[in-house]
């Protein structure tokens with residue numbers, strides 16, 4: 703994950719299975735037990751922010767919300783989901799339902815999308831806006847495809863930095879408040895995003 707906000711100490715909690723398919727083990731209690739100690743250890747390190755990212759389904763979002771309450775975590779956090787179709791989160795659960803869960807938790811400061819191809823981001827922002835007034839963050843991947851069997855990214859299926867950045871003003875108009883890059887983006891991508899944001903929000 704790259705962000706121009708390099709002065710933040712950000713730590714992240716990542717799902718147990720990125721597809722969101724946990725089989726019979728996929729219960730709320732299983733997920734809470736899996737993440738509880740990890741969350742406590744991260745919180746004890748006193749980061750400025752905890753990023754719950756690449757959240758694949760509703761159940762994992764619910765588990766995080768309950769752990770934030772039960773562990774009495776008072777460090778700001780954001781919830782970020784990922785999608786492979788521009789409509790639902792990656793497990794097939796409704797993004798709107800997932801965003802509602804994040805919206806209802808006072809401990810969640812922002813809601814958004816990460817590790818998702820840039821071409822899907824516009825419609826996903828509009829879905830999230832329907833159910834929250836919290837700031838919306840997005841940090842898409844390069845648009846390349848991840849081959850889960852070979853456990854590697856397939857090169858040259860993505861968009862160039864220029865193409866990525868051509869989306870930035872649209873995402874701003876859609877209401878994105880925080881914009882960055884996830885897998886396979888580079889410092890060059892972030893530089894290009896920063897230049898684009900400077901044009902969109904010129905210094906006074």
Ligand SMILES: [Zn+2]
Nearest residue numbers: 817843884885
């Ligand atoms: Zn990623």
